[in-house]
Amino acid sequence: MQVKKFEARTMKEALEMVKAELGPDAIILSARDNNKSYGLVGDGSVEITAAVSEETLQKKRFAEARLREQERTKFSQSTARQQKELIEKMVNKHLERNKAPRPITSQRYIDIDEEQVQMQQDNRYGSMAAQERVQSAAKRALAALQDQAPQPARKAAPVVAPVKAAAAAAINTVIPAVPTPTAKQVESLEMQSLKTEIANLKQVLAQFQNIPQNFVQGHPGSEFGLPYDLSFVFEKLVTAGVAPEISADICGHAQKDLPSLKLKNRALVEGWVARKILETTKVCTPEETKQAKVHIFVGAAGSGKTTALVKMASHLVVRENKKVAILSADTFKVGAADQMRIYAQILNVPFSVIRNASDWYHIMNYMNSVDYILVDYPGLSLRNAEEGMNLKRLMPPATLKSRVHLVLSTLAKDQDVTELGRRYSVLDYHDVIFTGLDESVQHGTIYNFMRRFDVPLHSFGIGTRVPEDFEFATKERVLDLLFKITQATKQEHQTL
Numbered sequence: 001m002q003v004k005k006f007e008a009r010t011m012k013e014a015l016e017m018v019k020a021e022l023g024p025d026a027i028i029l030s031a032r033d034n035n036k037s038y039g040l041v042g043d044g045s046v047e048i049t050a051a052v053s054e055e056t057l058q059k060k061r062f063a064e065a066r067l068r069e070q071e072r073t074k075f076s077q078s079t080a081r082q083q084k085e086l087i088e089k090m091v092n093k094h095l096e097r098n099k100a101p102r103p104i105t106s107q108r109y110i111d112i113d114e115e116q117v118q119m120q121q122d123n124r125y126g127s128m129a130a131q132e133r134v135q136s137a138a139k140r141a142l143a144a145l146q147d148q149a150p151q152p153a154r155k156a157a158p159v160v161a162p163v164k165a166a167a168a169a170a171i172n173t174v175i176p177a178v179p180t181p182t183a184k185q186v187e188s189l190e191m192q193s194l195k196t197e198i199a200n201l202k203q204v205l206a207q208f209q210n211i212p213q214n215f216v217q218g219h220p221g222s223e224f225g226l227p228y229d230l231s232f233v234f235e236k237l238v239t240a241g242v243a244p245e246i247s248a249d250i251c252g253h254a255q256k257d258l259p260s261l262k263l264k265n266r267a268l269v270e271g272w273v274a275r276k277i278l279e280t281t282k283v284c285t286p287e288e289t290k291q292a293k294v295h296i297f298v299g300a301a302g303s304g305k306t307t308a309l310v311k312m313a314s315h316l317v318v319r320e321n322k323k324v325a326i327l328s329a330d331t332f333k334v335g336a337a338d339q340m341r342i343y344a345q346i347l348n349v350p351f352s353v354i355r356n357a358s359d360w361y362h363i364m365n366y367m368n369s370v371d372y373i374l375v376d377y378p379g380l381s382l383r384n385a386e387e388g389m390n391l392k393r394l395m396p397p398a399t400l401k402s403r404v405h406l407v408l409s410t411l412a413k414d415q416d417v418t419e420l421g422r423r424y425s426v427l428d429y430h431d432v433i434f435t436g437l438d439e440s441v442q443h444g445t446i447y448n449f450m451r452r453f454d455v456p457l458h459s460f461g462i463g464t465r466v467p468e469d470f471e472f473a474t475k476e477r478v479l480d481l482l483f484k485i486t487q488a489t490k491q492e493h494q495t496l
Contacts, residue, residue: 003029003051011345014048022052023060023087024080030338031345062094063087224248229263230255233273240482241444243414246451250276274479281447281475282456284431289458289472292403294373294396298427299407300420301379304435304461306336308407309374310343312459314467317347322371327363329354329394332378340376360396367400382423391427404429405458408449410440417445421453435461438469443481 004021008014011031018026029049063086067075075083221234224244230251237247254272255263262268295312299305309326316322326344328351330336337353344351352363354375367373377394380387396402406429408417421432432453434446437460450457457478463469471477480486 002054002057003049005047005049007034007045007047009045011046011048014046018048018050019080019083020076022050023056024084025056026050026052028339028342029335031342059087059091063090066090221248221251224252226251227255227263229260230269232266233269236270237273237444237482239442240484241414241442241448242482243444243448246448270483274483277447277479277482278475280451281478282450282454283473283475283478284456284458286472288456289403292401293367293371294375294400294402296375296377296395296402296404297407297433298377298391298404298424298429299379300381301333303379303407303409303412305379305407306340306376308405308433308435308459308461308470309376311461311467311470313343313347313349313374315470316372317349318467323349323369325350325352325366325370325373327352327354327373327375330376330378331355332380336376336378354394357393357395360400364397364400381420382426388423388426395427403431405431405433406455407433407435409436410434410443410445411436412445414445414448417449418452421449425453429455431456431458433458433461437462437481443478447478447482 002022006014006017006021008017014031018028027050029051031046031048034045034047060083064072064075075086078086219228219231220238221231222228224234226234226248233254234247234251237250238244250273253276254269258269258272297305297309313324313326316324324347326340326347326349328337328340330340331353341351350366350370352359354360354363363373375396377391380391382388382391404427406421406424406427408420412420432449432455434457437443446457449455457473459470459472460477461469462471
């Protein structure tokens with residue numbers, strides 16, 4: 001991280017110096033006005049402190065080194081957004097060119113399932129053993145039939161062995177003088193042996209039939225008792241990021257409300273599910289937003305809380321022509337209040353810092369001169385009760401009509417978002433704002449949070465532009481994010 005100070009006669013010149021030296025991704029840490037003949041020419045000047053990461057600075061130098069002199073001059077005169085796009089394009093092109101070749105093999109050795117291979121071998125050997133037992137039993141049965149065939153008369157021999165010895169002699173094809181009892185004994189022994197082998201064979205076959213059932217998985221949603229006809233829409237919701245239990249609840253209502261014949265019509269099922277999502281989605285109405293004069297933005301660090309506040313302030317000032325004041329209660333993070341002061345100067349709106357609860361009574365004297373007051377609070381994870389109490393002490397008095405917005409990022413895991421919602425419940429937030437919609441491919445977290453905590457959706461952050469990439473939440477927008485309707489329509493137009 002490199003931190004530098006820049007001094008110029010005006011704010012515009014100072015920002016141009018920052019862009020030329022550190023690049024378009026530089027972060028403004030602080031800005032102040034120098035008076036009393038202090039500056040470059042003896043008059044008042046502006047001093048800006050900016051910072052940029054080493055990686056970002058290296059990318060800027062890499063892009064400039066590969067430009068010609070004329071292109072470099074044009075690059076320095078372009079806007080920050082154009083510079084950023086060109087740098088990313090050149091870096092991505094370089095990385096794409098130096099990307100490692102694809103592996104020759106289609107499957108890595110570590111991905112081979114040894115247990116499945118071993119089970120296939122065991123099944124094969126088990127089948128061979130069963131076949132050998134069947135062949136052995138068949139041979140013994142054939143020998144018993146041969147023993148029962150008529151034999152020529154022979155000279156009688158004295159019987160000196162008991163019945164057990166006679167059976168053994170029958171097996172050795174020595175027929176006694178009276179063949180009838182010996183044949184029955186042999187037949188009884190062979191039949192008993194055949195029955196035993198057949199019973200063993202049945203047992204082996206039963207075990208063989210049970211083995212594949214452990215590997216065959218049911219259709220998506222079968223663990224929740226859903227029929228096969230609803231598996232496609234269940235899988236579609238889960239792929240979009242909707243929690244399996246919530247997806248199963250929606251499909252369960254479809255199973256109850258739709259006849260079995262209509263469940264086979266996929267278009268009809270998707271239409272019913274889409275209507276169910278619209279009915280269960282909660283969003284803030286414009287009247288609810290206008291009723292509150294003080295809007296408080298809370299959330300964990302990195303959730304886009306400050307950006308969401310600036311976008312909403314820009315929307316109210318530029319598009320609705322409202323009088324707005326910006327406050328900052330973030331005294332924990334270094335430079336947070338100074339950064340918010342710069343945003344207020346750009347929007348030309350009043351700014352103040354709240355350090356304790358008593359500051360609210362001084363601010364109440366000026367509330368009649370503005371339409372809305374937006375307050376930025378510290379980005380805390382609320383891992384302990386003390387952090388929650390610190391935030392509650394900075395809250396405005398109950399006499400003020402305030403509305404608390406919880407700001408969350410769609411890039412966070414569903415489990416982490418749920419945990420943050422549970423922790424921030426001590427502040428009794430009224431709605432939720434989701435940011436980073438343009439960076440995420442799964443937006444089911446939005447619907448999951450709304451269903452679990454029963455709070456309405458306020459607005460979305462869909463990009464980096466201010467105030468263009470800010471929009472209030474609507475039910476239709478949530479459905480579009482889950483079913484990718486707009487994306488599918490664009491792809492169809494491109495193919496045409």
